[in-house]
Amino acid sequence: MGSTSAENHGTEGVGRRDLIKRSAALGLISVPTMSFLSACASSGGDDSGDKAKAGKKTAKNPLAVNDTAGMEFVLFDGGFGKEYAEDAVKIYEKNFPEATVKFSATQKIQSTLQPRFNQGTPPDLIDNSGAEQMDMGVLVGKNQLTDLTPLLDAPSYDDPDKKVRDTLRPGIVEMGQFDGEKVWILYYAYTVYGVWYSQKALASLDEQYPETWDQMLAVCAKAKKKGMAGWTYAGKYPYYLPFSLYPMIGKVGGREVLDAIDNLEPNAWKHPAVKACFDAYYELYKKGYVLKGTPGLDHIQSQTAWAEGKALFIPNGSWVENESANVIPEDFDLAVSAPTGLDSSDKMPFGTIWASGGEPFIVPAKAKNAPGGMEQLRIMLSEASSKNFTGKVKSLTAYDGGTDGVALTPGLKSGVAALDKAGENVVNPRLQDWYVQLQKEKIGVSGLGEMMAGRLTPAEAIKKIQGFADEAAKDDSIKHYKHQ
Amino acid sequence: MQHGKYRFIVGFLALPLGLYALFVVWPFIQSIYYSFTDWTGLSPEFKMVGFDNYSRMLDDDIFWKSLQHSLLFALLLPVVTIGLALFFAFMINVGGRKRKNGPVITGVRGSSFYKIVYFFPQVLSIAIVALLFAFAYNPDSGAINSLLRGIGLDDLQPLWLGDPDLALWAVMAVLVWSTVGFFVVLFSAGMASIPAEMYEAALLDGANRVTTFFRVTLPLLWDTVQSGWVYMGILALGAESFAVVQIMTTGPGGPDYSTTVMVLYVYQKAFRDGQAAYATTIGVALLVVTLAFAAVVMRLGRRERLEY
Numbered sequence: 001m002g003s004t005s006a007e008n009h010g011t012e013g014v015g016r017r018d019l020i021k022r023s024a025a026l027g028l029i030s031v032p033t034m035s036f037l038s039a040c041a042s043s044g045g046d047d048s049g050d051k052a053k054a055g056k057k058t059a060k061n062p063l064a065v066n067d068t069a070g071m072e073f074v075l076f077d078g079g080f081g082k083e084y085a086e087d088a089v090k091i092y093e094k095n096f097p098e099a100t101v102k103f104s105a106t107q108k109i110q111s112t113l114q115p116r117f118n119q120g121t122p123p124d125l126i127d128n129s130g131a132e133q134m135d136m137g138v139l140v141g142k143n144q145l146t147d148l149t150p151l152l153d154a155p156s157y158d159d160p161d162k163k164v165r166d167t168l169r170p171g172i173v174e175m176g177q178f179d180g181e182k183v184w185i186l187y188y189a190y191t192v193y194g195v196w197y198s199q200k201a202l203a204s205l206d207e208q209y210p211e212t213w214d215q216m217l218a219v220c221a222k223a224k225k226k227g228m229a230g231w232t233y234a235g236k237y238p239y240y241l242p243f244s245l246y247p248m249i250g251k252v253g254g255r256e257v258l259d260a261i262d263n264l265e266p267n268a269w270k271h272p273a274v275k276a277c278f279d280a281y282y283e284l285y286k287k288g289y290v291l292k293g294t295p296g297l298d299h300i301q302s303q304t305a306w307a308e309g310k311a312l313f314i315p316n317g318s319w320v321e322n323e324s325a326n327v328i329p330e331d332f333d334l335a336v337s338a339p340t341g342l343d344s345s346d347k348m349p350f351g352t353i354w355a356s357g358g359e360p361f362i363v364p365a366k367a368k369n370a371p372g373g374m375e376q377l378r379i380m381l382s383e384a385s386s387k388n389f390t391g392k393v394k395s396l397t398a399y400d401g402g403t404d405g406v407a408l409t410p411g412l413k414s415g416v417a418a419l420d421k422a423g424e425n426v427v428n429p430r431l432q433d434w435y436v437q438l439q440k441e442k443i444g445v446s447g448l449g450e451m452m453a454g455r456l457t458p459a460e461a462i463k464k465i466q467g468f469a470d471e472a473a474k475d476d477s478i479k480h481y482k483h484q
Numbered sequence: 485m486q487h488g489k490y491r492f493i494v495g496f497l498a499l500p501l502g503l504y505a506l507f508v509v510w511p512f513i514q515s516i517y518y519s520f521t522d523w524t525g526l527s528p529e530f531k532m533v534g535f536d537n538y539s540r541m542l543d544d545d546i547f548w549k550s551l552q553h554s555l556l557f558a559l560l561l562p563v564v565t566i567g568l569a570l571f572f573a574f575m576i577n578v579g580g581r582k583r584k585n586g587p588v589i590t591g592v593r594g595s596s597f598y599k600i601v602y603f604f605p606q607v608l609s610i611a612i613v614a615l616l617f618a619f620a621y622n623p624d625s626g627a628i629n630s631l632l633r634g635i636g637l638d639d640l641q642p643l644w645l646g647d648p649d650l651a652l653w654a655v656m657a658v659l660v661w662s663t664v665g666f667f668v669v670l671f672s673a674g675m676a677s678i679p680a681e682m683y684e685a686a687l688l689d690g691a692n693r694v695t696t697f698f699r700v701t702l703p704l705l706w707d708t709v710q711s712g713w714v715y716m717g718i719l720a721l722g723a724e725s726f727a728v729v730q731i732m733t734t735g736p737g738g739p740d741y742s743t744t745v746m747v748l749y750v751y752q753k754a755f756r757d758g759q760a761a762y763a764t765t766i767g768v769a770l771l772v773v774t775l776a777f778a779a780v781v782m783r784l785g786r787r788e789r790l791e792y
């Protein structure tokens with residue numbers, strides 16, 4: 001995930017950035033293993049006494065920020081860089097000239113901030129992202145976060161008649177909720193997941209993007225004749241497959257199938273739509289349409305093979321454009337499509353796509369200046385800041401719109417078009433942020449990965465995955481969530 | 485002057501012992517304490533839960549898998565690595581044929597070159613080694629499969645790290661590759677201190693290379709081999725296995741948990757799943773395994789010390 005959003009770091013495997021973290025971890029996790037862990041526990045205690053006093057609520061200051069209180073903002077310094085946040089901090093400083101803002105950017109979110117949470121002295125705003133992302137479920141469960149509802153109900157930065165919540169893309173507010181109404185997280189970036197391909201390569205086969213699975217197989221057969229594989233995927237991180245597989249399940253069987261899966265309902269995976277989609281993907285393997293050796297490739301290697309034209313399609317997220325920028329040829333004409341369905345009897349129309357927030361921002365419960373942290377977010381969600389972000393890092397933000405007048409790259413343009421086409425039909429499976437281990441290791445690697453490597457049949461894979469899901473539902477060491 | 489002796493000794497020892505207690509002993513005690521709590525690692529609040537973490541661990545399939553792999557690492561890697569290293573070191577230092585006008589005891593031709601070759605992986609960080617091999621194992625364009633294709637074995641294109649039956653062995657091979665050089669140097673140093681007369685006497689008695697090795701070199705090198713054994717075992721249980729597994733195989737520890745090891749599981753529980761207390765519990769288990777390993781090796785390896 002060299003590059004972009006929280007998604008790629010949060011939900012995927014190894015990356016260049018991870019290496020740094022890992023080499024550091026080597027030092028920490030040697031034989032005794034535990035000494036480091038304990039070093040950061042203990043201490044702490046309640047210090048709610050030193051919160052900044054509320055300021056005066058005005059039209060310009062709807063969150064009643066104390067204009068002399070300091071504000072501390074810690075950003076994950078990832079593929080999006082830190083410039084966009086620095087620009088937003090400058091606006092905060094201009095609006096509150098007497099406040100001192102302490103801004104820092106780091107890749108080591110957890111190692112820097114975990115001790116501060118343990119001591120009860122966290123900063124006021126955090127971009128909790130990257131390989132060292134802190135577990136949100138635990139933070140929420142242990143009452144470590146501030147409810148962001150006041151921010152969502154505040155007037156937006158650009159239009160006093162519009163609430164912030166009304167300027168956001170679909171799904172952003174829901175994604176920040178866990179159970180109940182409170183909103184704990186505000187995802188700032190917006191990621192489009194789907195099937196990524198080269199428009200040029202597809203055109204060279206005289207083909208359109210296939211809408212039914214029969215067409216998909218036909219396109220793959222045609223590609224195979226030309227010596228090109230139909231598909232490849234991050235074989236070592238098969239939890240990339242869901243980026244196109246889950247929305248396909250939703251399209252075939254309806255949203256409720258995905259919701260049941262997220263809710264860990266008994267036999268959720270035994271739904272016929274799941275079986276049909278697994279069978280469809282398995283057929284890709286059976287017919288030899290998956291690039292040879294794919295199960296042994298990591299995400300970078302598979303993306304490189306795909307960019308070199310060895311395979312036509314790859315399931316991925318919108319960060320792939322930035323991440324693979326150095327291997328994608330100039331005339332590649334990158335495009336994303338909503339996943340192919342089965343046939344016309346599918347419950348949802350072609351265009352049903354998975355899109356969701358990335359780059360999660362949180363305001364800790366013990367922050368000294370929580371209104372300041374929220375105000376900083378309000379500034380970032382203005383149209384100008386959003387445009388600034390999109391222009392600088394080739395990604396959409398949670399702010400709905402904000403792309404007018406920004407030069408869009410081919411992939412981003414195609415992502416925007418796919419979102420337009422999807423309209424209301426955006427699905428957002430939550431397994432990957434609710435149950436990380438279940439999604440990545442169990443369903444991903446041990447289920448889907450084994451199936452696509454041909455070591456499990458779809459029926460066996462479903463049985464295994466249902467077993468994992470039942471296990472997770474019973475496991476009381478993890479917090480459980482339900483769709484509202 | 486006798487009565488001041490203890491005060492003198494204590495004065496010297498107090499500081500290092502204090503530091504040791506503070507930075508080594510205390511964290512151990514603390515960790516064991518935390519393994520009885522439900523501490524998440526993300527908030528200062530936790531409560532005692534008794535043996536919950538331990539009973540959970542005993543029911544945890546992934547824990548057992550990682551324990552199994554860790555034990556395999558600890559038992560197999562030292563055997564292979566030290567066996568190879570002894571062989572190489574012997575050939576480099578003693579195993580050569582006698583050449584005209586040369587010393588009686590010598591290594592094979594080009595031995596100084598081999599020494600450098602063997603030691604070379606040591607200068608690379610384990611993270612880099614793991615990354616390099618991750619590329620080499622790439623089934624599509626990696627060096628190993630390309631080589632197989634190059635010599636006409638087109639049909640033999642294993643998935644290496646993507647194959648649950650091969651991944652663990654592939655990872656172990658990298659560890660052997662990267663650590664064997666260290667032991668070659670260690671044993672070379674040990675062999676250098678064995679008096680040449682012993683070898684000369686053995687040669688005069690008509691001993692061949694194999695006999696020389698088992699009757700002269702190995703017994704005289706035993707202490708070094710034993711410490712190397714413990715060292716390698718601990719390395720295989722701890723840092724090195726973590727590095728290669730984490731970097732080379734899939735994030736969670738190989739396809740279908742085929743390469744997961746205890747240290748990796750500790751790391752994942754503590755830093756990914758927000759279950760620091762459970763992680764310390766596995767850490768305690770790892771501590772027990774490590775201590776048991778060292779005890780067994782020391783015990784089995786005990787033998788009379790040879791003086792020379």
